[in-house]
Structure formats: structure tokens, C-alpha cells
Amino acid sequence: xxxxxxxxxxxxxxxxxxLHLGNYWGTLRNWVDLQNKYGCYFFVADWHALTTxxxxxxxxxxxxxxxxxxxxxxxxxxxxxVFFRQSDVKEHAELALLLGMxxxxxxxxxxxxxxxxxxxxxxxxxxxxxxxxxxxxxVTKQLAEAHGHDAGELALHxxxxxxxxxxxxxxxxxxxxxxxxxxxxxxxxxxPHLELSRDIARRFNHMFGAPVLTEPEPLFTSxxxxxxxxxxxxxxxxxxxxGIFEDAKGLETKxxxxxxxxLKVKVDDKGHPEGCVACAFHKLYNPDWKAxxxxxxxxxxxxxxxxxxxxxxxxxxxxxxxxxxxxxxxxVNPEELLAAGAAKARxxxxxxxxxxxxxxxxx
Numbered sequence: 482x483x484x485x486x487x488x489x490x491x492x493x494x495x496x497x498x499x500l501h502l503g504n505y506w507g508t509l510r511n512w513v514d515l516q517n518k519y520g521c522y523f524f525v526a527d528w529h530a531l532t533t534x535x536x537x538x539x540x541x542x543x544x545x546x547x548x549x550x551x552x553x554x555x556x557x558x559x560x561x562x563v564f565f566r567q568s569d570v571k572e573h574a575e576l577a578l579l580l581g582m583x584x585x586x587x588x589x590x591x592x593x594x595x596x597x598x599x600x601x602x603x604x605x606x607x608x609x610x611x612x613x614x615x616x617x618x619x620v621t622k623q624l625a626e627a628h629g630h631d632a633g634e635l636a637l638h639x640x641x642x643x644x645x646x647x648x649x650x651x652x653x654x655x656x657x658x659x660x661x662x663x664x665x666x667x668x669x670x671x672x673p674h675l676e677l678s679r680d681i682a683r684r685f686n687h688m689f690g691a692p693v694l695t696e697p698e699p700l701f702t703s704x705x706x707x708x709x710x711x712x713x714x715x716x717x718x719x720x721x722x723x724g725i726f727e728d729a730k731g732l733e734t735k736x737x738x739x740x741x742x743x744l745k746v747k748v749d750d751k752g753h754p755e756g757c758v759a760c761a762f763h764k765l766y767n768p769d770w771k772a773x774x775x776x777x778x779x780x781x782x783x784x785x786x787x788x789x790x791x792x793x794x795x796x797x798x799x800x801x802x803x804x805x806x807x808x809x810x811x812x813v814n815p816e817e818l819l820a821a822g823a824a825k826a827r828x829x830x831x832x833x834x835x836x837x838x839x840x841x842x843x844x
């Protein structure tokens with residue numbers, strides 16, 4: 482009997498620092514489930530890390546090793562999926578170059594996050610240096626006006642608007658298409674990026690008259706929204722994260738800092754769980770979170786007691802993960818694992834590049 486071939490799923494993560502609970506609940510738990518149903522390729526997106534963090538490249542190698550250990554500790558299995566480092570498979574760059582020959586710049590400029598991310602990077606670069614920020618904005622404004630652009634185009638004249646950053650969706654499309662991925666796990670807010678990959682594949686196939694590139698489909702995953710300690714989205718750039726492998730003391734300290742209902746001053750004041758970070762985490766870690774919310778609304782529990790219970794519930798789940806990771810750190814060489822995965826990925830990627838090159842008239 483012919484062996485059934487699983488549909489391929491491809492996803493990656495940038496090695497920009499230690500993983501936090503936003504990563505865990507938003508992405509990694511889904512990855513663990515997906516590896517049981519699909520042929521999965523999970524890669525360390527180190528080239529993508531350079532698009533906005535070239536000035537911090539000295540941390541990429543160490544972050545890569547730590548991230549792979551994190552993946553293993555939460556349940557990703559290199560026997561059931563392929564782990565590899567993006568830069569170890571040069572075909573990613575080769576296909577990105579070919580796709581760049583057919584991807585119109587106008588498409589890339591319509592990328593919904595390009596200008597927003599540039600503006601955020603601009604703010605981060607000059608954080609606490611208002612005078613320098615105003616000076617830099619003045620220079621870019623002059624450039625924009627000289628070229629006939631309005632203020633909305635200022636981001637394009639920033640020195641952070643690099644070719645690599647503008648073209649990262651093209652590299653992203655190459656990451657996916659090298660493995661004939663049928664599905665890409667995303668949230669609905671990421672759909673415009675995947676649609677751009679589909680457009681690039683369709684244009685390439687049409688231009689060269691050969692259906693060599695698969696148009697990937699979205700695999701929408703249900704992921705809870707995980708707020709940071711201050712109520713904003715959990716993000717390393719905001720400094721409001723809880724690490725997946727946070728030690729017990731750090732966990733206690735951070736939970737105690739969680740933003741709660743400012744209108745609940747006394748223990749018996751009626752509370753408002755909406756917007757309370759502690760209540761949001763009870764939904765993740767407390768099977769009886771509805772009862773806890775009811776008690777909060779009725780003024781039957783104070784924020785201190787609510788956080789104390791949350792610390793206990795979270796520590797019960799995080800302690801085994803911490804122990805598992807410590808074991809792996811002492812016994813696993815991430816570089817060996819990545820090298821083995823890269824060999825598997827290259828086998829698939831080289832076959833795809835041969836077909837793509839032939840379609841493009843290069844062979």
C-alpha cells in the first residue's frame with residue numbers, strides 16, 4: 482500500500498531573545514499540535530532577524546541555541562518535524578532572488594506593516610533622545626518634500642528603510658514555497674502577508690508558464706490574546722513579558738506587578754475583570770476562571786488573593802517545563818540538531834530550486 486503523504490506546514494520564528502508566554506500561547510502550543518497532523522518544517526529565521534535588528538546580530542547565534550532548547554522543552558519533536566536554521570539552507574536566498582525579479586515594488590510598499598514598523602523602530606532608536614528624534618524627523622521630512630512626498634511617506638526616507646526590510650515578504654514567500662507548503666499557521670491579522678505570498682507565486686507561475694510554485698493557504702489557529710504585565714500586548718520591546726521558563730521568584734514578582742482593576746480599591750469593592758491582566762491569565766491557567774470572575778464582580782475576592790492563586794496555578798504548569806529544559810540544556814547540542822534538520826530541508830529545497838530554475842529558463 483502506498484504511504485500517505487501528509488500536507489506540508491511551514492513556519493518560522495526570529496531569534497530575537499528568550500521566548501515568553503505570548504509566544505507560547507500564540508504560536509508554540511499550536512506548533513506542537515500541528516506536528517501530529519502535518520509534515521512540519523520549523524525554522525530559525527536568522528536572516529529575517531537582520532531585517533530590523535542588524536545592529537544586534539552578535540546575539541543571533543546564542544539566541545538560536547536557546548530558542549531550539551525552548552522548542553524542545555515545550556514539546557516540539559525533531560523526529561516528527563524538521564528543525565533547521567534558515568541561513569543553513571542557501572536555497573532560501575536563491576529563491577528569494579528569483580521571486581524578487583517578478584515581485585513589483587508597488588506590492589511591497591502596500592505591505593500593511595512596513596511603515597508602521599519603521600515608525601516604531603524610529604521611536605525605539607531615539608527613545609529618551611527627543612532632540613535627536615526631532616532632528617532626524619526634520620531631515621527625513623526635507624527629503625520627503627524634496628521628492629514630492631507627503632508626511633505619510635516619511636518612513637520610506639528613514640535610514641532604517643533598507644532593501645532587506647522592504648523585501649522581507651519576498652524572502653518570507655520563498656521560505657514557504659521551497660517546501661511546497663500547503664498551509665501556513667497564522668492569525669487573521671497576518672492574512673495580508675500570506676495573500677502577498679500567494680500573489681507572488683501566482684505571478685511567477687503565470688510569467689514563466691509553469692505551475693511550479695504552490696499557493697499556500699492560511700491555517701487559522703485559535704490563539705488566546707495574551708496581555709503583558711501592563712495590559713498592552715506582551716512584547717519584549719515593551720519590557721512587559723513573563724518568560725516561558727521564568728523561575729519561581731521571577732514569576733511571583735511579575736504576577737504581583739500585573740495591572741488590575743484601578744476601580745477596585747478595597748477588597749470588597751466590586752471588580753471589573755475586563756482589562757484586568759490577572760483575570761486574563763486566570764482564563765489561561767485556571768479551569769474555574771468563570772467562578773473567579775464572578776467572585777471578582779461580586780467583591781468576594783481581593784486582587785492580592787486573586788494574584789496569589791494565579792501564582793500557584795502558573796507555577797504548577799511552568800515548573801515541569803523549567804525542569805525539562807534544564808535537562809535538555811545539559812544533554813542536547815542544538816547545533817547538531819539544526820545540522821541534521823538542515824540536511825533534510827536542503828534535500829527538499831534543492832529539488833524545488835531545480836524545478837524553479839528550469840521554469841525560469843536558467844537550466
